Amino acid sequence: MLKVQNLHKAFGGVKAVNHCSFTVEKGSITGMIGPNGAGKTTMFDLITGLMEPDEGHIIIKGKNVTSHPAHKRAKMGIARTFQAIRIFSEMKTLDNIVVALKDHPEKMYQAFLPLKKKQKKIEERAMELLKDVGIADKAHLNAAELSFGQQKLLEIARAVATGADLLLLDEPAAGINLTLLNQIRDYILKLNKEGKTFLIVEHNMPFIMGISEKIIVLDYGQEIAVGTPEKIQNSDRVIEAYLGKKKE
Amino acid sequence: MLAAIVNPGYIIGFLTNMVIFALLGLSLNIIIGYIGYLNLGHVGFWAIGAYTYTLLLMNGTNYFVALLAGGVAAGISGLLLGIPTLKLKSHYIAIASLGFTYIVYSLVINLNDLTRGPLGIPGIPRPVIFGIDFSGDLAYLILSIIIVSISCLIIYILLRSPWGRILETIREDEIASKSLGKNIFKYKIQAFILSAFFAGIAGGIFASFHEYIGGPGAFFLPQLLFILSVVMMGGAGSFWGSIVGAAALMTMYEAVRFLPIEATLVGPTQQASFALVLILIMIIHPRGIMGRKIKTFQK
Structure with missing residues (x-):
């Protein structure tokens, strides 16, 4: 459904997304986590075409869309929400x-x-x-x-x-109460059953671990771990990214 | 003084002006109130429409052809201004479009062969359509009302249509609109052409109404400020607001004439009074008389 290949985006000296690659399978719910500033929102902006990458490719449904403007990509069946709500x-x-x-x-x-x-x-x-x-x-x-x-x-x-079949949600669980959170989760699961693919950025770990089949962990703009929620929770590399290195 | 008020000629002139400025205000409101950009080039479109109409009409072109050609010429200039500027952020568009006003003004003043420069073009006729002579003031007012009403109706239909709804999404949030698959550049260009087209039509009506266009200071900053005031006073983003705004502002503008002040002070007092009203509106009720929220200028 979505393939990100060697994607790179720098703002001056800051490499927001650093030669990052991953795939999102059709019909899946994929979670994307990472500490603040790991490049998650930039990744969304690159995928949806609001920003242009310095290097790399974005492939949606087998088509290289790296040079397509945002509205053209949206027409191909990709839609998103924003970290800071953007409604009319x-x-x-x-x-x-x-x-x-x-x-x-x-x-x-x-x-x-x-x-x-x-x-x-x-x-x-x-x-x-x-x-x-x-x-x-x-x-x-x-x-x-x-x-x-x-x-x-x-x-x-x-x-x-x-009508998009690939939905990118940027922190759907942030700042809302438990009832609503459950409602959003049920809605996502229902849509997923209907065949929609999700890529979800989230900081709420119980939520994202519970809903995703696969988790991608970003740190300093790179994918440092990819796998099932269980595998990610036990990854030393991930714990290190969030909590820092253990003292020897 | 009272005689002046009840003088039908005076009232007819007043109403004709009002109708013309209602169309100018409404057409500018498409940009300011709907896509949410501060366009300061509107007098330029108006001038291009007025001159195109005048030159064609005085060379024997049919009235409707000349009027439409004025609109089309203005529309094309809207396209030409829109292409390079509409990818800019809103405050840069304001500056770029102000530049356009200056360019058109200096062309009008300096293209002596075409526009007679600061002398202006006198003797612009009023039309005879299907044997009906519209040269009388009342007849011309009626003609103006008909043309402006048709124009307003077209604008009304467009703004209330799904197309108009897309313009509003641009005002509300361009990035969200893009992310929904809207080619917002295309919509902005279309809105600019539409807005300019009707400014051009207003130019044609204006030219035959005064039977003269040009002169130093015509189609320039004071008029720009006046049209802007119509939009802001009536309310950005409100269809009826522009019409109410034109009526209110014209009334106030003309009321100054009847103040017990020296004749030489009337002009400056008129200018000062509507500048004051504009400031007061911005402070007290920035949405204008009938308007909705304008948040664009804070972007």
């Missing part, structure tokens, strides 16, 4: 989803076509998605009026609305 806060909750839907008739000339039925269908579809994440009753409020947790749900639902 002065737009209605429902419209946040509506704009993301694939058959949103957004061409300029379509404004002059009689598309009432199609628009209604789209709104119904958006409503379903809001129901899935339990915020359908907030559909007609401005997104800014939602609580933090609801905004996170909205952002995930918006990513799902694009």
Whole structure:
């Protein structure tokens, strides 16, 4: 589904991503962990095309997309959420989803076509998605009026609305309560069953270890360990990255 | 004084101006209120529309062809300004578009063969359409209202459409919009062309209304500030706001005439008064009369 090959990105002297390679298998839930500043968000920005790498390749569904702009990659079926929520806060909750839907008739000339039925269908579809994440009753409020947790749900639902089959979630569990966390986990598992592939950056270890089949550990922009959650938890290299080296 | 107020000619002129500035405000609002960029080049589009219209009309071109050509010429200049600038961040776009205003102004002043420079072009006719003579002030006001209404309707349909919704996502969060697969550059260019096109149409209406364009200081900073004030006073991002804004601002502007001050002070007082209103609005109610939140300028 996703292949990252020898990817490199430096900001001045800081190598945010340092010749990193890994793969995300189709239909999997892959976790990405690492200490703060390990390059996880930069990795997401590189994969989604918000940043250009200095070296290396990004291959999505067998296609080298390294030089594709962000919107083109998104059209290939990749969507993401952001560490700091990026919703359209002065737009209605429902419209946040509506704009993301694939058959949103957004061409300029379509404004002059009689598309009432199609628009209604789209709104119904958006409503379903809001129901899935339990915020359908907030559909007609401005997104800014939602609580933090609801905004996170909205952002995930918006990513799902694009129809993407590869979803990149940047810290979906950060700053939310346990009930909501369980809701997000169930939602991810449900979507995964429907065939969606996930790459999830997360600091909440019980959450990410519980949900992922495979964990990639980044440190100083490099993948230092890849494996099942059990294997990662027992890796000296990983413990060292988080806690430092044991004194001999 | 009262005679001046009830003088129908005066009121008709006042209303025609209002209608023209409503279209200018609304077309600028597409950029400021919907995609969220501060465009300071709008008077340039207006001028290009006015001159294209005038030159074609005075060389015998059909009225509608000349009017549309003014819009198209302005639209093309919107495209040409948009391509290099719309990848910039919003405050750089403000500066670049202000540069555009200066360029158009100096072309107008210096292309003597074409524009007669600071002398301006007098004797611009008003049209006769299907045998109906629109040269009378009232008839021309009606024609202006018809054209502006059609223009506003087109803009209304577009802004309320899914296309308009995409423009709003650009204002709200460009990065999120891109990540949803929107080619935001394309939308920004389309919005710029649309905005410029209707500024050009307003230019055509304006030219025949005054039957003269040009002169030193025309299509320059004072007018730019006035159009900006229409948008801000009415409310960025509000369709009706621009129309209300034009009405409110024109009324205030004209009201100064009736203050018991010397005639020579009227001009400066008008300028000072709307500058003051603009400042007060920004402090007291930055969303404008009917507007929604503008957060773009803090980006």
